[in-house]
Amino acid sequence: MSKTKIILGCFDDPDDMMQGITNLQKNSVPIYDIYTPMPIHGIEAKMGVKDSRLGYAAFCFGCLGLTVITSIVYYTLVGDWPQNIGGKPSFAMPDFIPFMFEWTILFTAFGMTLTFFAATHLFPGRAPRVMDLRATDDRFIIAVDAKGNIPHDDITNLLKEAGAVEVKHNERKYVSYE
Amino acid sequence: MAHHHESIIREPLMTGKDMTYARITDEILLPVENKPNKAWWIGFIVSALGAMLWVVSISLTFWYGLGEWGLNKTVGWAWDITGFVWWVGIGHAGTLISAVLLVFSQNWRNSINRSAEAMTIFAVICAATYIVAHMGRPWLAYFTLPLPNQYGSLWVNWNSALMMDVFAISTYFSVSLLFWYTGLLPDIASIRDRAKGLRRRIYSILSFGWTGSLKTWQRFETVSLILAGISTPLVLSVHTIVSFDFATSLEPGWHTTIFPPYFVAGAIFSGFAMVQTLLLVTRKVLGLENYITMFHIESMNKIILLTGSIVGVAYITEFFIAWYSGVEYEQYAFINRATGPYWWAYWSMMSCNVISPQLFWSSKLRRNIPFSWALSIVVNIGMWFERFVIIVTSLHRDYIPSSWAMFYPTWVDVGVFIGSIGVFFTLFLLFIRVLPSVAIAEVKLLLKTASEQAKMKQIKEGHLEPAEVQYYKESLTKYDSVDMADYENV
Numbered sequence: 001m002s003k004t005k006i007i008l009g010c011f012d013d014p015d016d017m018m019q020g021i022t023n024l025q026k027n028s029v030p031i032y033d034i035y036t037p038m039p040i041h042g043i044e045a046k047m048g049v050k051d052s053r054l055g056y057a058a059f060c061f062g063c064l065g066l067t068v069i070t071s072i073v074y075y076t077l078v079g080d081w082p083q084n085i086g087g088k089p090s091f092a093m094p095d096f097i098p099f100m101f102e103w104t105i106l107f108t109a110f111g112m113t114l115t116f117f118a119a120t121h122l123f124p125g126r127a128p129r130v131m132d133l134r135a136t137d138d139r140f141i142i143a144v145d146a147k148g149n150i151p152h153d154d155i156t157n158l159l160k161e162a163g164a165v166e167v168k169h170n171e172r173k174y175v176s177y178e
Numbered sequence: 179m180a181h182h183h184e185s186i187i188r189e190p191l192m193t194g195k196d197m198t199y200a201r202i203t204d205e206i207l208l209p210v211e212n213k214p215n216k217a218w219w220i221g222f223i224v225s226a227l228g229a230m231l232w233v234v235s236i237s238l239t240f241w242y243g244l245g246e247w248g249l250n251k252t253v254g255w256a257w258d259i260t261g262f263v264w265w266v267g268i269g270h271a272g273t274l275i276s277a278v279l280l281v282f283s284q285n286w287r288n289s290i291n292r293s294a295e296a297m298t299i300f301a302v303i304c305a306a307t308y309i310v311a312h313m314g315r316p317w318l319a320y321f322t323l324p325l326p327n328q329y330g331s332l333w334v335n336w337n338s339a340l341m342m343d344v345f346a347i348s349t350y351f352s353v354s355l356l357f358w359y360t361g362l363l364p365d366i367a368s369i370r371d372r373a374k375g376l377r378r379r380i381y382s383i384l385s386f387g388w389t390g391s392l393k394t395w396q397r398f399e400t401v402s403l404i405l406a407g408i409s410t411p412l413v414l415s416v417h418t419i420v421s422f423d424f425a426t427s428l429e430p431g432w433h434t435t436i437f438p439p440y441f442v443a444g445a446i447f448s449g450f451a452m453v454q455t456l457l458l459v460t461r462k463v464l465g466l467e468n469y470i471t472m473f474h475i476e477s478m479n480k481i482i483l484l485t486g487s488i489v490g491v492a493y494i495t496e497f498f499i500a501w502y503s504g505v506e507y508e509q510y511a512f513i514n515r516a517t518g519p520y521w522w523a524y525w526s527m528m529s530c531n532v533i534s535p536q537l538f539w540s541s542k543l544r545r546n547i548p549f550s551w552a553l554s555i556v557v558n559i560g561m562w563f564e565r566f567v568i569i570v571t572s573l574h575r576d577y578i579p580s581s582w583a584m585f586y587p588t589w590v591d592v593g594v595f596i597g598s599i600g601v602f603f604t605l606f607l608l609f610i611r612v613l614p615s616v617a618i619a620e621v622k623l624l625l626k627t628a629s630e631q632a633k634m635k636q637i638k639e640g641h642l643e644p645a646e647v648q649y650y651k652e653s654l655t656k657y658d659s660v661d662m663a664d665y666e667n668v
Binding site: 012014015033034035036037038039040043044047049052054055058062072073076077080081085092095096098099101102103105106108109110112113116117119120121122123124125126127128129130131133134135136137138 | 371
């Protein structure tokens with residue numbers, strides 16, 4: 001049995017890579033992942049990737065920020081130490097809008113971005129799981145899991161037909177550990 | 179998927195023949211992957227000397243207190259707050275370019291957003307140093323936070339515009355930093371995958387393990403768009419709140435409702451001027467003429483013209499309202515600005531900010547690089563004077579003539595200011611050495627749609643209106659990075 005673990009179709013043009021995806025999909029070859037140096041528009045629909053739910057997370061974090069700052073202001077000015085400032089109500093709402101606004105933004109930004117980092121497993125010091133070093137430079141990579149797939153030569157041909165400049169049969173999944 | 183073809187009558191956002199994805203990476207990473215040239219060293223040494231002056235001046239301020247500055251009982255805010263507002267204003271262009279222009283799908287932002295955002299962060303750092311320094315006892319800066327304390331607890335004053343400023347500036351700084359760094363991840367990964375040894379290890383840590391997989395990019399784009407969406411009102415709120423520091427007071431010359439929009443326009447105005455100051459030099463020294471093109475320069479000059487005109491209208495409105503209000507203190511404040519002992523500051527502001535940007539109505543001047551560079555400096559001098567005029571000339575003569583006084587800066591005041599410029603340039607020069615000064619991934623998006631090369635291909639394929647092609651060719655003549663000889667036989 002072949003030792004190949006992963007097959008990489010390396011393209012130098014995003015349009016050719018999209019053709020490569022079409023070829024594989026027509027032949028029911030499951031795609032492991034796709035690595036590109038830049039975002040490719042329209043690829044999510046093609047790959048059937050659902051919309052990101054980060055927007056909902058952002059909204060929830062925004063609400064949290066608003067609640068936290070409103071609670072702090074309310075507690076300090078009404079609960080803990082009410083003051084008589086010209087006979088006005090202790091909780092003078094219009095003055096607090098800037099605080100509420102700023103912390104809504106602050107919590108939205110950090111909450112959402114940290115959720116993104118957590119969901120994508122991004123954190124300082126994480127070993128980069130790179131399959132091809134040029135995927136962050138000028139190569140658009142389609143990775144196909146070699147196990148249990150149709151004959152590897154057929155996959156190679158499908159990728160070559162689409163215009164792959166190189167097809168790699170790698171015995172190791174990630175190169176960056178070397 | 180066929181790439182969307184952009185209309186031929188739009189100017190290219192990237193020039194150059196035989197551009198490839200690899201070439202974009204190579205050219206942008208050139209300063210990061212090689213030893214710096216002489217121009218960089220000269221700039222760095224001069225800036226570092228400036229930064230040292232800052233260290234000396236700020237140390238004296240911390241050691242002996244605010245008596246080192248020229249402040250007096252009447253003028254309690256002068257160069258410190260002038261410097262603070264000036265730097266915060268400069269910081270606005272970065273977020274404006276990265277957020278507002280993203281929301282409006284202005285693709286020309288792709289080439290300039292990275293360095294503009296870096297500039298924002300360094301400018302806000304400079305601004306924050308003024309705030310901390312002007313407290314007099316910087317080690318008590320935490321008093322501005324709502325922390326439980328042994329006085330009761332005696333909480334912070336939530337009704338004060340200065341508190342709002344603490345929240346606005348800290349949120350602005352941290353969100354800008356987050357936005358900038360998230361955008362940097364793919365580009366740091368590009369450096370990492372080309373580096374060896376220790377460099378690879380360092381950039382690997384900094385890259386957070388970025389791989390550029392399908393799902394990563396999808397989430398990245400969602401995050402970028404939402405961050406842009408929330409940063410747009412944020413950037414407008416920050417300078418609005420800075421203007422509250424003045425507008426909510428009862429000081430003649432400060433107590434005006436026009437301040438928020440007027441400050442925001444002024445901030446964008448000075449921010450774009452600083453972007454021009456930096457990028458016109460960076461583009462030349464780092465050889466980025468194909469990425470930061472004449473179109474970018476001209477677009478920024480148009481924004482300078484627009485915001486400069488808004489600022490001009492605001493100055494005149496302020497003057498009119500002072501007269502129309504019938505309040506004699508307000509009237510005096512403005513007469514004093516224009517004709518009092520600080521008349522030279524007022525007229526410097528007027529000529530630098532209102533008159534000089536009007537020269538940009540001329541397309542010839544808008545496309546003249548040395549002129550644009552010189553004008554960007556003039557604008558920033560003018561914007562410094564604007565803050566000086568608002569702060570010092572309002573304070574030095576207000577209600578009681580017996581308290582009237584003049585403000586004279588000490589050498590420490592001057593040292594802190596010149597020094598902060600040194601700090602800013604030191605940080606910027608270090609930035610262009612260790613991180614890509616142009617967003618590589620975003621510029622790659624332009625290659626097949628908005629580049630000169632893609633448009634050339636479109637022309638060669640035919641099927642275009644000859645009149646439109648002619649229009650396009652004429653628009654190319656302004657570019658200094660396009661060789662018109664290529665278009666003679668097309």
